[in-house]
Amino acid sequence: MAPPITMRMAQALRERKPLALLAEIEHPDGTARFWSGIGPLQWNGYRWTGAGVLGSITPIKQTSALQIQELQFNLSGVDPDVASRLNDDVRNLGARAWLACLGKGNTVEKDPYQIVDAVLDYQSLSAAEDGTVTISITARTGFYTLERALDDAWTTEEQKLTYPTDSGLDMIPALQNQDIQWTPT
Template identity: 25%
Template structure:
């Protein structure tokens, strides 16, 4: 069984070419209003909304996908900003609010193009779980502050995963199909160690 994201033909052609221009969109359902950012520069219109480019000031750490695993995973979103900007958000109650990342392609180099090729696909979605701030020295002898938001998958996100399939799921989608009926105990039988008779 393969993990299928439903990528349209235009975007599939773009990512299959020798050179393409990726962009990742991040949506956070922040208490004071939705946050919509992307990894390129400038404003991009997507899904009827305007998304603000953060360029090199933002970073995303997405979990590795493991087919067949339904374990909880976490993504981390970071944004460099001034302490005054970050302090205004550190006390917001974000726990359990929605967030997601979508992958798309631009028609040209970021900064030169804000036009999407095809429709972006969702890479990760979950609920905001953690919020924190890092302070570290920068190259100029000053300090750099960064806000970090952690998103975790929960039961609702894992239930929508394409990588899980059972006999019950097959029967619900294809009534009368008995393909998995006789293989239910196959794994258990394969794990039994048989000793030769002496």
């Protein structure tokens, strides 16, 4: 459940201050920070790059149901040379998005409202006819990890923590490096 909107954010919304969307995406090549306007923006000690209409997050839904939501962070118009050098192993990295109100001089008003806190799953690229590339990173919110298989294998030591007298896994290390010849009987 998302935290409540603070009084300062509620006041900025009542005053109908201009809205902006801020997105922070962890990536193996470095954390990327974008905002929905044009040009640079300073907030929270970082410089945010204006993505304008070239950036999007779809779909953003707020619900009280315990369900897994999938959303995509998209950035269009990327130079193909830049896109070809990007590492695509984004699984289990984080992504966040905030709804912010802007003050004078494109300053972010206090307490933007966090609307997304997601875990990245995979990245895909698609090329347009003019050669520019769109990067799409799929993320999931909620309890999606409950539907994933565990990426874990037990060792003999872990087995003995739960079952102290079980010696069934003691022979596994010896079997790993053996050549076994299968012959018909």
